[in-house]
Amino acid sequence: MNNTSYMRPVGTRSGYPYLSSLQGWQGSDYSAQKSLAHQPGDGHRLVATRASAKDSYAKNTRTLASLNPQQTNNRTGKGNTNSKTNNESKSSVSCFKNDYSNHYIHSGVLPVKYVRNAVQPVEGYPKLQKLIKLKEQQVMKYATRAYGSRVKPEKMVDTLNKWIYEDNLQFDVIMIGALSENQLLYPLVSQLPIDKLCAKPGFLFIWASTQKISELSKLLSNTSTWTKKFRRSEELVFVPVDKNSPFYPTDSLIPEEQLLEQMQWHCWMCITGTVRRSSDKNLIHCNINTDLSIENASTKNSAVPAQIYQVAENFSTSTKRLHIVPSKTGLDHPVRLRPGWVILSPDVMLDNFDPLKYKTEIASLGSNVPLDDEIEQLRPKTPV
Amino acid sequence: MDKKTNEVLKFLIDWNYLLIEPPVEGSIAEIYFCFIASCQVKGKDKVSWLQFVKCLQKLNEICIHNAFTCLPANALSLTYEDPFKCFSKITHMDRLALNLIYKQVKLSSNPPIEPPKTPPLPLSRLRLAAQREVPKDKEERLDLLMELVDRPPVKSKRAASDLYAGLSPLDIEDVYTTTSRSKRLDQLTLLLSVPAGSHILAKERAKLRTPIKPFFDCCDDSRHAQLLIPLTSFDRTTNYCKLNSTRLNDRLKLETGSSDTYTELARCVNQKIHFIPIIQSQTDIKLGDCSYLDTCHKMSSCRYVHYGQLMPQDDSASKKAAQHNKNISKSMQISDFTRGEAISPATRPELPAQWINCDVTKLDFSILGDDFALIIADPSWTIHMNLNYSSLTDSDLLQIRMDKLQKEGLFLLWVTGRTIETGRDFLKKWGYQVVNQITWVKTNQLVRTISTGRTGHWLNHSKEHLLVGLKGNPKWINKCIDPQILISSTRETSRKPDEVYGMVERMVGPGTRKLEIFGRQHNTRPGWLTIGNQLNGTHLVEKEIAERYYSASATEA
Ligand SMILES: [Zn+2]
Numbered sequence: 001m002n003n004t005s006y007m008r009p010v011g012t013r014s015g016y017p018y019l020s021s022l023q024g025w026q027g028s029d030y031s032a033q034k035s036l037a038h039q040p041g042d043g044h045r046l047v048a049t050r051a052s053a054k055d056s057y058a059k060n061t062r063t064l065a066s067l068n069p070q071q072t073n074n075r076t077g078k079g080n081t082n083s084k085t086n087n088e089s090k091s092s093v094s095c096f097k098n099d100y101s102n103h104y105i106h107s108g109v110l111p112v113k114y115v116r117n118a119v120q121p122v123e124g125y126p127k128l129q130k131l132i133k134l135k136e137q138q139v140m141k142y143a144t145r146a147y148g149s150r151v152k153p154e155k156m157v158d159t160l161n162k163w164i165y166e167d168n169l170q171f172d173v174i175m176i177g178a179l180s181e182n183q184l185l186y187p188l189v190s191q192l193p194i195d196k197l198c199a200k201p202g203f204l205f206i207w208a209s210t211q212k213i214s215e216l217s218k219l220l221s222n223t224s225t226w227t228k229k230f231r232r233s234e235e236l237v238f239v240p241v242d243k244n245s246p247f248y249p250t251d252s253l254i255p256e257e258q259l260l261e262q263m264q265w266h267c268w269m270c271i272t273g274t275v276r277r278s279s280d281k282n283l284i285h286c287n288i289n290t291d292l293s294i295e296n297a298s299t300k301n302s303a304v305p306a307q308i309y310q311v312a313e314n315f316s317t318s319t320k321r322l323h324i325v326p327s328k329t330g331l332d333h334p335v336r337l338r339p340g341w342v343i344l345s346p347d348v349m350l351d352n353f354d355p356l357k358y359k360t361e362i363a364s365l366g367s368n369v370p371l372d373d374e375i376e377q378l379r380p381k382t383p384v
Numbered sequence: 385m386d387k388k389t390n391e392v393l394k395f396l397i398d399w400n401y402l403l404i405e406p407p408v409e410g411s412i413a414e415i416y417f418c419f420i421a422s423c424q425v426k427g428k429d430k431v432s433w434l435q436f437v438k439c440l441q442k443l444n445e446i447c448i449h450n451a452f453t454c455l456p457a458n459a460l461s462l463t464y465e466d467p468f469k470c471f472s473k474i475t476h477m478d479r480l481a482l483n484l485i486y487k488q489v490k491l492s493s494n495p496p497i498e499p500p501k502t503p504p505l506p507l508s509r510l511r512l513a514a515q516r517e518v519p520k521d522k523e524e525r526l527d528l529l530m531e532l533v534d535r536p537p538v539k540s541k542r543a544a545s546d547l548y549a550g551l552s553p554l555d556i557e558d559v560y561t562t563t564s565r566s567k568r569l570d571q572l573t574l575l576l577s578v579p580a581g582s583h584i585l586a587k588e589r590a591k592l593r594t595p596i597k598p599f600f601d602c603c604d605d606s607r608h609a610q611l612l613i614p615l616t617s618f619d620r621t622t623n624y625c626k627l628n629s630t631r632l633n634d635r636l637k638l639e640t641g642s643s644d645t646y647t648e649l650a651r652c653v654n655q656k657i658h659f660i661p662i663i664q665s666q667t668d669i670k671l672g673d674c675s676y677l678d679t680c681h682k683m684s685s686c687r688y689v690h691y692g693q694l695m696p697q698d699d700s701a702s703k704k705a706a707q708h709n710k711n712i713s714k715s716m717q718i719s720d721f722t723r724g725e726a727i728s729p730a731t732r733p734e735l736p737a738q739w740i741n742c743d744v745t746k747l748d749f750s751i752l753g754d755d756f757a758l759i760i761a762d763p764s765w766t767i768h769m770n771l772n773y774s775s776l777t778d779s780d781l782l783q784i785r786m787d788k789l790q791k792e793g794l795f796l797l798w799v800t801g802r803t804i805e806t807g808r809d810f811l812k813k814w815g816y817q818v819v820n821q822i823t824w825v826k827t828n829q830l831v832r833t834i835s836t837g838r839t840g841h842w843l844n845h846s847k848e849h850l851l852v853g854l855k856g857n858p859k860w861i862n863k864c865i866d867p868q869i870l871i872s873s874t875r876e877t878s879r880k881p882d883e884v885y886g887m888v889e890r891m892v893g894p895g896t897r898k899l900e901i902f903g904r905q906h907n908t909r910p911g912w913l914t915i916g917n918q919l920n921g922t923h924l925v926e927k928e929i930a931e932r933y934y935s936a937s938a939t940e941a
């Protein structure tokens with residue numbers, strides 16, 4: 001280690017007491033601070049000659065006066081010549097960028113409000129827009145009618161067991177939970193016979209708030225429940241854009257107890273059985289949606305935003321989809337019906353599910369959305 | 385027993401221990417207000433304050449003074465002119481005794497009074513068809529309504545319309561909710577949602593101390609971008625567009641009274657950022673935007689659309705910002721609100737940037753001290769394919785003695801994909817509790833989330849996570865100042881957004897010691913010690929660390 005810039009301190013009077021007192025900063029050693037007789041900064045100059053080096057932090061201080069392109073260029077240009085010595089900055093010259101976190105402190109407008117493709121995530125990409133539209137039409141075409149099954153939480157396990165053992169029902173896509181603080185109920189969810197209910201390969205989408213994530217983690221790593229059959233594959237996040245949004249998590253949140261303002265909802269995507277990205281195109285279509293959904297004007301208040309149902313529909317081609325909402329979601333989050341899904345909840349709007357009728361419908365519809373040449377040509381594909 | 389006492393009794397049984405616990409805490413006056421707010425009785429049947437206290441006395445007497453334990457003990461035998469002069473409390477309520485009275489009353493009264501919480505019997509369809517009467521009880525009415533929703537349509541139209549008319553709520557009081565005491569519930573929700581004074585003060589303090597950075601809205605009017613194409617020129621060396629003001633002025637002069645397209649455009653150009661499509665000879669607009677935009681390496685031959693950034697000309701906001709920023713050091717000194725601070729930041733200036741170029745897995749962490757307020761680490765998890773670092777296996781990483789770095793404080797760990805769970809495990813093993821998960825929403829030049837390509841295994845990835853671990857219960861943390869979501873554009877591979885520094889510095893306050901592990905030269909900054917194997921040598925300012933570090937390396941040599 002001989003390429004260091006540290007200069008051995010000369011034993012001058014002014015340097016040492018200050019530096020020793022630095023040790024006391026973190027603890028509550030107030031007396032050390034009181035004995036500080038010298039100007040702050042004396043020590044710095046003595047001990048480190050390179051402290052004022054431009055190549056470290058100097059380029060990060062942005063002055064406000066110079067904002068027209070020419071001057072910004074000068075500044076960035078200078079930054080680049082400096083960082084050339086670090087042999088790392090190969091990127092092109094970058095332009096002015098807003099600091100949305102800084103802006104939030106002064107304006108109170110949430111950073112996510114400034115994302116410019118919240119309404120149309122594939123804004124600017126006509127091919128992808130077409131793909132998403134075709135997928136939506138195809139999914140609609142092969143969707144069962146919207147089913148609701150209104151069942152009280154304490155009766156859910158019985159109902160599901162009846163579906164499994166008496167009606168021989170199985171689903172390929174199962175969603176559990178909703179955007180409500182009271183949703184992940186460990187004792188209930190761990191008792192649900194999901195391993196029997198879910199086909200193989202099968203896909204599970206399970207919701208949790210930031211507060212409940214540890215509970216979900218515990219559930220999914222518990223090897224004595226059904227969860228041992230599932231692998232965690234992706235973590236989806238849904239974000240409301242406004243503090244007045246019905247999806248902004250307000251229940252049971254006290255600012256004094258949160259390190260950061262909690263606003264996101266997590267939905268873990270898990271897989272059971274084997275699927276291959278490259279060859280199982282009749283079962284799954286990868287990389288169409290992203291792992292992030294942002295609320296927009298078309299997001300209706302409901303137990304689960306339509307965007308996330310869409311992620312599941314675009315990913316798995318299966319037509320057998322079930323959504324379990326294990327407890328009441330409240331007046332702000334009505335459990336809406338969705339074509340192609342059976343929704344099991346204590347307060348779903350309709351109670352029209354009949355296993356026999358459902359099976360007949362699936363039989364005539366087919367258990368998978370068939371391949372479509374145009375979609376096949378447009379969708380991002382994994383090289384074989 | 386009279387009707388009013390019966391009402392009070394029903395109310396007490398309904399709410400029982402909730403009245404004894406905070407926020408009501410048994411205050412007789414508060415219980416009275418709750419009762420009034422929840423009671424539907426109006427007019428001459430309304431229970432007055434004096435009547436209310438009398439009812440309580442009566443109930444207590446029936447139970448031979450065993451129903452309520454009060455503070456003072458004789459609270460119920462005192463007279464209070466109005467509730468605002470009553471500070472007495474009920475500390476215990478004998479629910480069994482109250483329930484017994486209630487049962488007795490029910491048995492003796494004729495006709496029997498409807499119990500408050502008896503679940504209504506489900507109406508059978510046969511009964512319903514025969515009866516076709518709208519029940520009075522709200523819960524029964526809901527059941528009837530739900531049954532009608534699920535049932536095939538009623539044949540007789542007249543009967544149905546009568547039924548529906550009877551079921552439509554007349555006003556808000558008529559709406560059934562899970563608790564008929566919904567007003568009180570609303571009051572409590574409101575109370576809980578009002579932020580605490582300390583929180584408001586902490587936010588104001590953060591505002592005073594955070595420099596205002598220049599900020600401009602981005603124009604969302606796509607017509608503006610189109611109109612600006614002939615009025616601007618793109619400079620490839622700077623990536624900025626430059627406005628040709630003479631051309632814009634010419635258009636403004638040509639504009640007649642009825643149309644104001646260019647007037648509007650001129651105003652917008654002054655205030656907002658515009659992204660102008662750069663149309664080159666090879667550009668094919670039908671293909672849409674380039675996935676790489678400003679980072680495209682083949683911009684001169686790429687057929688997709690790229691954009692140039694046109695900055696607004698107006699600079700007035702920056703003057704106000706400059707004034708604010710000048711006053712920051714002053715507001716650091718005047719610190720009337722010291723909650724969440726270990727010491728006044730004015731006496732504790734930020735140290736200059738420090739760094740040590742080393743192999744983190746081999747560095748003895750006792751050199752660094754154990755008093756960092758905050759640590760941030762961006763390990764090159766094996767999945768990253770990061771060529772800047774030889775990637776670290778999970779077990780290599782776990783073996784680093786991260787547990788020795790802090791007595792109490794925060795540890796932030798960058799994770800993606802599969803490492804979200806591994807990261808959680810590791811933080812726990814190092815002695816931290818995972819308390820939050822920051823999301824970095826990755827955007828491109830146009831402030832749109834990254835959505836193209838194949839950026840993830842099953843789904844595309846437009847975000848990364850920063851796990852937040854907490855050790856101990858430090859009193860000096862400023863909570864809930866920033867949101868957990870951060871929006872920033874992507875830069876070089878694996879380079880993380882600088883906005884994180886602003887966020888975490890607000891969390892732990894100015895002047896605290898902060899450590900970055902696996903940092904590079906661009907991560908070095910005042911107040912931070914950066915360690916990693918991609919740094920320019922070693923630069924230390926704190927004497928103790930420097931001495932320990934050099935004596936250690938001397939013995940090694
Ligand atoms: Zn504009």
Ligand SMILES: [Zn+2]
Pocket residue numbers: 674675676677680681682683686687688690
């Ligand atoms: Zn390009």
